[in-house]
Amino acid sequence: MKRNLIAAWAVAIVSVCATSALGDTPIGVRNLRCEYKIDPLGIDVRKPRLSWELQSSERGVVQTSYEIRVAASEAELAKGKTIWESGKQSSDASNQVGYGGPALESRKIYHWQVRVADNHGHFSEWSKTAHWEMGLLEPADWKAKWIMPNLAEDESKSNPAPFLRREFSINKKVERARLYATAMGLYEMSLNGKRVGEEYFTPGWTSYDFRYQYQTYDVTNALKSEANCIAAILGDGWFRGRLAWNPKNNRNHYGKKLALLAQLVITYRDGSQQIVTSDDQWKSATGPVLLSDIYDGETYDARLEQPGWNEAGFNEKNWQSVTVMEPSKAKLVASAGPPVKAIEEITPVKVLKTPAGDTVLDMGQNMVGWVRFRVAAPAGTTITLRHAEVLDKAGNLYTENLRAARETIRYTTKGQGIETYQPHFTFQGFRYVAVSGWPGDVKPQDxxxxxxxxxxxxxxxxETSNPLLNQLQHNIIWGQKGNFVDVPTDCPQRDERLGWTGDAQVFARTASFNHDTAAFYTKWLKDVALDQEDDGAVPFV
Structure with missing residues (x-):
């Protein structure tokens, strides 16, 4: 009897809590998404697909109808001044429900809500408002030009990363500002000395012969009154860096020259606009990034830094001009997949001394990414990090499985107090890191x-009662994270890291159980389709 009373009280408490979370109605709608994303910025799908989740405090609840409304602003949505209303649709569909209103316009923001009914006769309130923002839909929307730095380079090897900059002025109150950017190669944008966005390895790896992704950034709060500076660093990446394992022909797979395409659209409070683009007004130079390659790592000499290079007022008299290129025949498309980001951080669990005499950090987990460190040392001190997944039987760093990939970081200090560093256009697959050239004792906290x-x-x-099965699942999760760096790869460490279609197909069901892979596969499969052979065969990589 006592157990039954306790169970009844538990059910009652859960029901009350669930009802409170939903308000006065027994059903609700949550997790609104557009093209698999929450409030996406800069999409180019002309009839976006909308999704939501039904929320209820009861069991056996099924959606029986839905109603969507879309407006130009939250205020107009609240007033019922809509652009499109679906009307009541008798359907249980709540995933990839297509927008059916008038043609959408470039750069416009659209706000939307949904409400539903269920099989018990309950009706939800209108959901919280979500929104999406359109990118640049037409070629004519692009005013920017592809620009190439005028720098002497040896196309047979990795060269110092180009740095580009341009100053401009604004003298009105800014309502909003959007930066649209892409590159032949990889890019990092900055505005007034601060990095733009949290994404890495942009614009991502696509079939560059057919299309380049561009990213859209909200940079409203990055602008200053009067003088401003927009800047970029370019990296070889997949475009012209080492790719695949043929030592005689594994560079410049898509092209030999790096280039930038950037367009900053500033909307002022008075309704006017200013557009700052990549054009012949930009300047270029090299800096401290002497080598940055996905397979080989990065070489960085902090003594070559030019403080203030990406801020207004910098003296650029020794910088070179840029060349405006002919427009690329490849199509410009908005990013479809999830961005690559720094997701979590790990502190080394211990420092080892190997039989070979190496000082080695043990991260305690096989991971993909890089090591950030801080150091104080005299100018000209070179610190080297070599990465490996395992130690050999003798306890030494094992790197034979890397084949020709170096996975090596070299950092030379400038000798000005504590210096903090992490690489720009490379990533490593590793658990162990051999550290040499370090001043003093190697401490995990650094x-x-x-x-x-x-x-x-x-x-x-x-999760099971078997520790070995649990460890297997743990390894699968980390294996997926390490091999989902913009494309599904076979390995994250050696001179390969390629999108093998067989590997991806075999793992797809497991990957989609573990993580939300819809946007990830949407992006990648478009490139698979573009690279498909005339006879219908899908390339093996």
Whole structure:
């Protein structure tokens, strides 16, 4: 009897809590998404697909109808001044429900809500408002030009990363500002000395012969009154860096020259606009990034830094001009997949001394990303990090499985107090890091493992009473994170890291159980389709 009373009270408490979370109605709607994303910025799908989740305090609840409304602002949505209303649709569909209103316009923001009914006769309130923002839909929307730095380079090897900059002025109150950017190669944008966005390895790896992704950034709060500076660093990446394992022909797979395409659209409070683009007004130079390659790592000489290079007022008299290129025949498309981000951080669990005499950090977890460190040393001190997944039987760093990939970081200090460093256009697959050239004792607290992968959210879990099975699932999760860096790869460490279609196909069901992979596969499969052979065959990589 006592057990039954306790169970009844538990059910009552859960029901009250669930009802309170939903308000006065027994059903609600949550997790509104557009093209698999929450409030996406800069999409180019002309009839976006909308999704939501039904929320209820009861069991056996099924959606029986839905109603969507879309407006130009939250205020107009509240007033019922809509652009499109679906009307009541008798359907249980709540995933990929297509927008059916008038043609959408470039750069416009659209706000939307949904309400539903269920099989018990309950009706939800209108959901919280969500929104999406359109990118640049037409070629004519692009005023920017592809620009190439005028720098002497040896195309047979990795060259110092180009730095580009341009100053401009604004003299009105800014309502909003958007930056649209892409590159032949990889890019990092900055405005007034601060990095733009949290994404890495932009614009991502696509079939560059056919299309380049561009990213959209909200940079409203990055602008200053009067003088401003927009700047970029370019990296070889997949475009012209080492790719695949043929030592005689593994560079410049898509092209030999790096280039930038950037367009900053500033909307003022009076309704006027100013557009700052990549054009012949930019300047270029090299800096401290002497080498940055996905397979080989990065070489960085902090003594070559030019303080203030990406801020207004910098003296650029020694910088070179840029060349405006002919427009690329490849199509410009908005990013479809989740961005690559720094997702979590790991502190080394211990420092080892190997039989070979190496000082080695043990991260305690096989991971993909890089090591960030801080150091104080005299100018000209070179610190070297070599990465490996395992130690050999003797306890020494094992790197034979890397083949020709170096996975090596070299950092030379400038000798000005504590210096903090992490690489720009490379990532490593590793658990162990051999540190040499370090001034004094190597201490774990001076190093941080930065775990990097596509920002896919966890959706599934699996746990048993068997520790070995649990460890297997743990390894699968980390294996997926390490091999989901913009494309699904076979390995994250050696001179390969390629999108093998067989590997991806075999793992797809498991991947989609563990994480939300919809946007990730949407992006990648478009490139698979573009690279498909005339006879219909899908390339093996």
């Amino acid at each position: 190093f941080t493992g930065v775990v990097v992968h596509s920002a896919i959210s966890r959706t599934g879990s699996f």
